[in-house]
């Protein structure tokens with residue numbers, strides 16, 4: 595097997611590739627500045643914020659999603675690094691698998707850190723701008739102290755005061771723009787499409803089994819071939 599960077603070890607350990615359609619992630623390529631937010635209807639609906647840093651997507655599960663209101667502090671649970679290939683993942687993670695549920699690409703673009711992002715990430719304080727399709731302007735991501743018993747670091751995602759900010763009475767961006775920036779679909783539509791695809795594939799498997807059974811039966815009742823010919827046939 596190809597030698598792989600340990601950066602995504604945690605990510606890979608949690609998933610069964612082949613069961614889930616999520617990407618395994620290839621070689622680490624540094625230098626990008628992508629950001630993505632994926633709406634994820636798992637056991638509990640949340641929005642995964644991912645910022646590219648040194649070849650991986652640093653990831654936070656924002657439980658209530660981002661808010662454009664500067665006073666609103668949104669809890670962002672720090673989770674394992676994801677591969678950059680994950681940014682284009684939209685679909686359904688099978689039930690019973692890690693993160694089982696439907697994923698929608700809610701926003702994407704690039705992020706521009708105000709300071710050295712490595713230092714900021716290590717320190718637990720990132721100030722940055724987002725140039726997304728939905729989210730723009732300046733943001734803070736600040737690490738909180740972990741409480742006893744908490745496994746993952748809680749951070750807070752907070753909008754800065756600027757032209758892209760909204761007031762508490764303005765429309766909520768999550769409700770205003772719920773659709774995928776890639777496919778234009780709602781989470782319900784993606785979930786339904788996947789359900790249809792699964793039903794279709796189950797149906798076609800069942801039909802194939804029927805066809806094989808029929809063919810085998812036909813072969814059994816077919817006139818006996820000479821032993822010479824039968825010997826040439828590959829064993830089943």
Ligand code: MN
Pocket residue numbers: 634636640642655693
């Ligand atoms: Mn998630």
